[in-house]
Amino acid sequence: MLNLVLFGPPGAGKGTQSQKLIEKYGLIHLSTGDLLRGEIAQGTVLGLEAKKLMDDGKLVPDEVVIGMISNKLDANKQAHGFIFDGFPRTVAQAAALDNLMETKDGGISGMVALEVNDDELLKRLLLRGKDSGRADDQNPEVIGKRIKEYNDKTAPVADFYKGQNKFQSINGIGSVDEIFDAICSIVDKWDK
């Protein structure tokens, strides 16, 4: 099984690269951002609560996203593997994912981190915000809060995987295809 964690700050290219990786490796894409936006679009209670936090650049509570991922893993028991995009975003989420994968799917193969500086992140997200309709991409102040949340709460997740010798990082600046090739050269070694 191939179970990948794609890591990086908001706007690093996780969603973009995930689309290419699922095609090449036949993985199921689990994006907590997409799942939360699905709840918002359906107007569920969870979605309404999540929207307030997301529009303000804050993370949604751990138990909410862990519950969503757990349900998706249960619903895809026959999968060849998964790509986790935007999850785990806290050390508590990383520990919960290890527990879920240990019993069900043979563990995480590795994490690939996309390194992109703050100026480039801001530029990309404001550009996407022009036509994506995403409230969290339209305001530099909210983008700044998302980057701060990342530095405070999400960046330590890298150490969690470094401690397991499952961490690799690459330069996330360049063309989408160049970055994809760099990710594949790492992932091919994990694809047994």
Ligand code: B4P
């Ligand atoms: P996400 O949906 O995960 O949002 P993101 O980090 O902004 O997306 P991503 O990083 O995938 O964007 P991409 O680079 O692909 O989360 C949104 C919110 O949901 C969070 O702020 C939080 O509130 C909540 N949430 C989600 N998961 C959570 C969790 N686990 N726990 C708690 N809360 C959670 O794309 C960015 C732009 O860059 C695109 O326009 C793309 O076209 C462009 N781009 C990509 N690659 C490029 C390249 N190489 N060069 C130039 N531009 C590029």
